[in-house]
Amino acid sequence: MKLLLTSGGVTNASIRSALVNLLGKPIEECAALCIPTAQYGHPWCTPESAWRFISGHPPSHMTGLGWKSVGVLELLALPGMDRERWVPWVRGTDVLLVDGGDALYLAHWLRESGLADLLPSLPDTVWVGVSAGSMVMTPQIGREFVQWTPPGGGDEGLGLVDFSIFPHLNVEMLPWNTLENAGKWAARLTGPCYAVDDQTAFQVVGGVTEIISEGEWTQLR
Known part of the structure; x- marks a missing residue:
């Protein structure tokens, strides 16, 4: 799987160019499936915010980039369906657009639905994450971003990359997302940690990570 892990979505020409290259x-x-599941785990999210993501409205505009087709893949529905029905949907798409919300809730339902097990068999599919949709791929989320507690506790993501992400650095509507607080977050984690703003993304292909940015980012360890 090819990863484009963003903080705020496809917010500038550099990130869009990276997406097209992937x-x-x-x-x-290209055919896209969007995954809104993470929204249902976060107390700030509402049915309206889920609709805004699905319909391509701000802030992420993810489904409104001009795709050949867009469908909705709701992970909460998959455990009640035969894999023979939904797996072809995933294998037949070019890109998975994964919205933000709560990263641990998303990780839980990726595992419960079986999609997490399928991802390694999709070498040509592009995963585009926004915020929690990016953080879910990391080894640890960090307690600052835990809103929903998984049944087994902890703050582990899927671990498909070896670094952790502090998103939305210095975003006006999140005044506590400062570089100082990002440093405190990183001090409690292990492995590489990055703080990134909404003009920054990580491109990960074949285990090689490249930072795509027209904004601000810092490696904290």
């Missing part, structure tokens, strides 16, 4: 063809020729 897809290997124009956005207009």
